[in-house]
Amino acid sequence: MSLPFLIIAFVTLFAAAAAMSLRNLVHCSLAFVVAFAGLAALYLNLDAQFVGFAQILVYVGAIAILIVFAILLTRSGDTPNEAVLAPGWFYGIAVSAAVFTLLGWAVLSSSALPKEVSSAPQTTVKNIGEALMNKYVLPLEIIGLLLTAAMIGAVIIALREPGKTKMEAGELKIDKTAPPSSILHPPSSTALTGGHS
Amino acid sequence: MFEKLDQIFVTLKHLVLGYVPEALQPLVSAVLSVTLILSVFPGIFAIVTIFERKGIGRIQNRYGPNRVGIPFTNIRLCGFGQFIPDGIKSLTKEDIVPRAADRVVHFLAPIVMLIPVLLAYAVLPFGRNMTVADFDAGLLFFFAVGGAVEISVFMAGWSSRNKYSLLGAMRAIAQMVSYEIPLILSAVTVVMIVGSLKLVDIVAAQNHYTFGIAHWYVFTPWGFVGCILFFIASLAESNRSPFDLPEAESEIIAGYFTEYSGFKFALFFLGEYLGMFAIIGLGITLFLGGWTSPVSFLTWIPSYVWFVTKMIAIVFVFIWIRATLPRLRMDQLMNLAWKLMLPLALINIVVAGIWHFMGPDWQRWLVCAAIIFGAYLVLGRGLMRHQKLGKRTYRYAE
Numbered sequence: 001m002s003l004p005f006l007i008i009a010f011v012t013l014f015a016a017a018a019a020m021s022l023r024n025l026v027h028c029s030l031a032f033v034v035a036f037a038g039l040a041a042l043y044l045n046l047d048a049q050f051v052g053f054a055q056i057l058v059y060v061g062a063i064a065i066l067i068v069f070a071i072l073l074t075r076s077g078d079t080p081n082e083a084v085l086a087p088g089w090f091y092g093i094a095v096s097a098a099v100f101t102l103l104g105w106a107v108l109s110s111s112a113l114p115k116e117v118s119s120a121p122q123t124t125v126k127n128i129g130e131a132l133m134n135k136y137v138l139p140l141e142i143i144g145l146l147l148t149a150a151m152i153g154a155v156i157i158a159l160r161e162p163g164k165t166k167m168e169a170g171e172l173k174i175d176k177t178a179p180p181s182s183i184l185h186p187p188s189s190t191a192l193t194g195g196h197s
Numbered sequence: 198m199f200e201k202l203d204q205i206f207v208t209l210k211h212l213v214l215g216y217v218p219e220a221l222q223p224l225v226s227a228v229l230s231v232t233l234i235l236s237v238f239p240g241i242f243a244i245v246t247i248f249e250r251k252g253i254g255r256i257q258n259r260y261g262p263n264r265v266g267i268p269f270t271n272i273r274l275c276g277f278g279q280f281i282p283d284g285i286k287s288l289t290k291e292d293i294v295p296r297a298a299d300r301v302v303h304f305l306a307p308i309v310m311l312i313p314v315l316l317a318y319a320v321l322p323f324g325r326n327m328t329v330a331d332f333d334a335g336l337l338f339f340f341a342v343g344g345a346v347e348i349s350v351f352m353a354g355w356s357s358r359n360k361y362s363l364l365g366a367m368r369a370i371a372q373m374v375s376y377e378i379p380l381i382l383s384a385v386t387v388v389m390i391v392g393s394l395k396l397v398d399i400v401a402a403q404n405h406y407t408f409g410i411a412h413w414y415v416f417t418p419w420g421f422v423g424c425i426l427f428f429i430a431s432l433a434e435s436n437r438s439p440f441d442l443p444e445a446e447s448e449i450i451a452g453y454f455t456e457y458s459g460f461k462f463a464l465f466f467l468g469e470y471l472g473m474f475a476i477i478g479l480g481i482t483l484f485l486g487g488w489t490s491p492v493s494f495l496t497w498i499p500s501y502v503w504f505v506t507k508m509i510a511i512v513f514v515f516i517w518i519r520a521t522l523p524r525l526r527m528d529q530l531m532n533l534a535w536k537l538m539l540p541l542a543l544i545n546i547v548v549a550g551i552w553h554f555m556g557p558d559w560q561r562w563l564v565c566a567a568i569i570f571g572a573y574l575v576l577g578r579g580l581m582r583h584q585k586l587g588k589r590t591y592r593y594a595e
Contacts, residue, residue: 026355030302033348053337061344061377065370068351125334125394 004045012038025071033064050125199497206233206501207326230329234318241505242470243280249516251276256520287463295358295456302356307457307464310349313342314468317475322397324488324501335396336388339479340381343434346472347373350443350453353465357456365452368527369443372433375534376440380430382542383423386549387414387483396479400487409493413486418565419549422573424484426542428511431480433534435473438519445524473515474508481507536580544572 015034022028036059043052132140201208210229217225247262254261265282266273294303320335322328332338347370354366388394391402405412414420433440444452454465481487485507488500525533548565555561 024299027299027302030348030352037345049332049334050337053334053341056341057337057344060348061341062374065347065351065374068348068355069370072355125337126392 005042008038008041008045012042026068029064029067029071032067033060036060036064050128199499203325203499203501205499206324227329234315234329238318238471238474239467241474241509242467243284244277245470245509245512246283247277247279248513249519250279252513252516253520256517284463287460290459292459292461293456297358298456299356299358302352303456304461306349306353306356307461307468309352310346310468311464311471313345313349314472314475316342317472318478320396321475321478322400322482322487323478323504324499327488327501328397331395331397334394336384336394336399336479339396339475340377340384343472343476344377346468349468353457354453357453359456361449361451361455362453364449365443365455368449369436369453372436372440372443372530375531376430376433376538379426379534379538379542380434382539382546383426383430384479384483386419386423386545389546389549390414390419390553396482396487400482400489403486404489406493411486411489411491411493413484413489413491415484417552418562418569419545419552420484422541422545422548422569424480426538426545427480427484429533429538431473431476432515432518433530434476435515436469437473437515439522439525440530441519441524442527442530474512477508477511477515478504481511532580537576540576541572545569 012035015031015038018031019028019035022031037056040052040055040060043055210226213229214222214226251261251263261276262279263276264273265276265278267278294300317339319330320328320332320338322331350366350369350373354362354364354369357363387399391399393399393402403412403414410416415424436443442448444454449455454462457465481504488504490496490498490503548568551568552561552565555564
């Protein structure tokens with residue numbers, strides 16, 4: 001347990017706790033970003049450069065922005081007044097601690113784990129790239145296909161159906177029964193230029 | 198003698214480190230490198246602001262700043278002392294925070310902006326043996342910290358509780374996310390050819406000469422396209438005109454830093470310019486040979502001089518573009534990124550693959566150039582077909 005590890009761990013845990021307990025949702029998501037960055041720092045502390053940088057690129061650069069925009073677009077920015085902790089928080093913590101203990105016990109006592117810890121392998125970005133392109137090329141391609149399919153699906157869901165106008169698709173709602181007010185009439189060309197001719 | 202001049206900073210650092218006890222050497226070495234970056238690049242920023250104001254002034258047929266010189270004398274220095282009073286002014290101005298603003302986030306936003314921008318300088322090779330942190334995945338590091346700038350823009354826009362700020366932040370994030378893709382994809386071609394994410398290796402791969410001309414990647418078909426795509430995307434990433442929608446003065450006052458005054462405003466300004474220098478530095482490293490000289494008979498000029506010269510030259514092109522081109526509309530901005538630049542960048546990756554596998558024959562020049570030219574022609578014509586571009590007609594003005 002070195003000093004950098006302790007500092008990073010403290011910051012990450014503190015930010016994660018803040019992300020759970022702050023009242024303003026945008027503050028929560030910003031604290032979440034700090035927790036992501038702390039996780040990336042932990043990877044870097046373990047000399048895993050590629051994973052650390054990818055963590056920053058994906059989580060801080062993309063996922064955090066996504067979360068923030070989702071909050072902004074779905075809620076008003078007002079701070080909620082009710083208590084942050086749900087009434088059954090004690091049972092929640094008890095259940096999650098029990099699950100964690102069970103999982104930890106199962107993992108630690110399983111025979112799949114190597115008994116003696118070997119020294120950390122020298123992984124460079126080049127090794128990772130070669131492994132991805134040779135040994136794990138099929139899983140990589142399948143993941144790529146899956147993500148492409150998901151993206152196309154998202155686009156199709158968001159796409160307006162052909163032939164429908166904006167109004168029929170429910171994007172523009174104008175009360176057709178109300179009598180049109182005179183301001184909405186388009187200006188006729190004679191009314192504008194009549195004085196000059 | 199010229200080699201000594203080339204390595205003068207490295208030698209000086211080793212000299213200083215010789216006087217320091219062994220245990221403190223890594224720390225002192227890091228502090229020295231960081232101090233150099235922290236003093237040189239804000240210095241260039243100060244000069245460039247004058248350069249920009251005077252340059253745009255000349256292009257727009259006016260003088261620009263020409264008054265400030267040495268106090269109590271008649272020496273005016275052509276106005277190049279202007280940045281000192283500007284700095285003093287921003288330091289002494291009142292720091293106004295709107296009453297409705299979120300104080301903590303409002304305070305943190307400029308700091309969060311500046312930190313990743315300064316971190317990005319860690320991996321740039323400024324000269325021969327002059328890189329602060331030569332990471333194995335240096336290019337990835339650069340893009341990773343660049344992505345963190347978006348968070349600070351959002352923090353500034355949201356915490357100000359101002360509709361113009363929020364609009365500016367929304368525009369800025371939409372623009373940065375869109376243009377990050379062609380930016381990274383155009384850099385990928387270089388990684389494919391060099392086979393390394395290490396920026397020092399990328400420069401070393403371009404440091405060869407044929408008939409006295411350097412092997413810069415901009416002189417190859419795929420590198421030329423990549424360089425232009427990277428240039429346009431870096432204009433957009435640094436929010437420069439014609440992509441300055443996030444701070445469009447005539448529409449949304451100043452965008453996400455509308456509610457910032459005093460030194461916080463100056464920090465945003467500094468962050469934006471330092472980000473621009475960093476991304477230009479990366480573009481130079483990837484396509485324009487980094488610190489290498491363009492022709493072999495000029496290799497005696499120190500490497501860091503080449504780097505800074507190239508950077509200033511491209512900054513000048515940025516200023517020139519700012520004074521020349523009108524601002525894009527939001528839909529034009531998105532169309533350019535997603536319909537033209539993204540397909541071209543993807544085709545360019547394929548072309549780089551063909552270039553690699555065709556071997557060192559002369560045919561590969563023809564094939565690659567033909568593919569790129571054809572793709573550009575088809576894409577451009579296809580996108581222009583349904584656009585009704587003709588003489589502009591006015592309904593009421595004529």
